[in-house]
Amino acid sequence: MAITDWPTHERPREKLLKLGAKNLSDTELLAIFLRTGTTGRNAVELARNLLTHFGGLSNLFSADKAALCNVQGVGIAKYTQLQAILEIARRTICEKLERGCMMNTPQLVRDFLHLSLANKQHEIFMAIFLDAKHHMIATEELFTGTLTQASVYPREVIKRALYHNAAAIIFAHNHTSGSTEPSQADKALTHILKKALDLIDIKVLDHFIIGNNEIMSFAEHNLI
Template structure:
């Protein structure tokens, strides 16, 4: 049965227009994005099959180009649309947090940092720079690759903090393995950065580690003291 023959309130696009995007399932959201199905499969069946094969919404959206192009009905245009969707989401969050009057919600900060880092296939290290009232000034990814004490340069972090005239900052990095537990290198590196930044009166408020599930706060877990 063609999806056009379904009742209007059951078609993903019409359902979104009638009741809002929040009521749609993951498969229905993907169906709206895809727009049309393939021979023998309507768009919702296609979307459901994709989520099953890739293991869920996030693995599907983060799949590389070759994996997407192997799927029937998905070509370079759809891949480009998926990448644009992800980048729009990241930029929206970036603008939203930069317009926030103050960081009153640690949960909001963790959600933001997770959105900015979780998609990264390799380890990256970044800083959220803050003013004297802990309002966001800028977010930057400073280092890429395997993150350890040897690959993080305190001088560069200090230089960027001075450039933004930051009074405080939140360190962050991701664990592509999904395990958010900090390593001893993470702890030593954080303490070294705290010492270096303390020399220019810039406070390190926290170090957030992004893995699967909720990001880990090294301050809340007692690994470091703010």
Template sequence: MTRHSTDLQSERPRERLLAHGAQVLTSPELLAIILRTGIKGRDAVSLGRSLMERFGGLRALLSADAQTLLALPGLGMAKTCELLAINELNRRALEEDLKAGQALDQPQRVKHYCTATLGHLQVEHCMALYLDSQFRLITAEEISRGTLTQASVYPREVIKAGLKHHAAALILAHNHPSGIAEPSEADLALTRHLKHALALVDIRLLDHLIVTRSGAVSLAERGQV
């Protein structure tokens, strides 16, 4: 295959997207548009397909960290940065929607944001989403890193931040790097403890989300908040 024909093949997904819309392209073809070029022996579409197969799907690929991506043959700094940028742009777009007035009184509306923010992390992180009286996102802040216990999350600091942001409600979220979304006894004990502490200053704990790469489990939906 000549260089010219290879270039034409890599252009086809872009031409089809402009002519018919992004929805007609396969996921490997959409990845090819982001990656722009392939590697030796594989065009961009084939590279995108092989990456999806290696990670078992788009979600895992787009939430992979820099070290994992850089270790893959053919994914240098440029392609790695492009893939990392997609996930971060997605997270920021979700955050914009939540700040623009979408109510968070339904757990499903915040799951995608928490999964994009925490799902790919290899160490446990806990964050608090501070909400106004209409359940709109005011801000999201990390409150703990490492194994989650009552000793590692200080209710006084959470309350202090809640009062500073004039929050009426709060959603707690933390990831399980193991991929197991079942809450531990420590998770449940912290939920009860924090709910009681927040109630003393009239801040409502709406939910506690357990986040993995594949999604988030709502303790409120399970009646555990």
């Protein structure tokens, strides 16, 4: 049945206008974005199928082009729209972080890192460079691949920190396994970076490990 044949109060768009976006389900929100379904399947049914196929919104938004476009009813256009929405959300949070002290907005920091790193197909090591008042100056993905002491170079981190004239820095990387348990290599790498940056009076505030659905903070576990 087409959504236009549904009772008005059950249609996602009308429901959003009446109750607000926060009162819609993931399926209903995604259906509004999709706008149209496929032959024999309306937008809500297509949205439900996508969420079931990928296991939720997070996995859906992080799916690569081939995986997404292999699903019937999804093509390049919808893939690029999904990526655009994800980037808009990330940039919105980034703008808020640039305007305020990051230490006063810990949840925004976590949201930003989750949008940037969760569910990636390879490991990414990134840094958030901060000024003396802990306002964000810049973010950079510094290294990719298997992250170890041998593949993350302290001199390159120092070079970028000095380039941005940073007074402090926050590190983050993702675990492709989805787990946020820090390995011995993670702990050793953090210690080496902190020691190197201490020499040039740049403070390491935290190191986050991003899993699929959670974030681990070295500072909160007294590992910094």
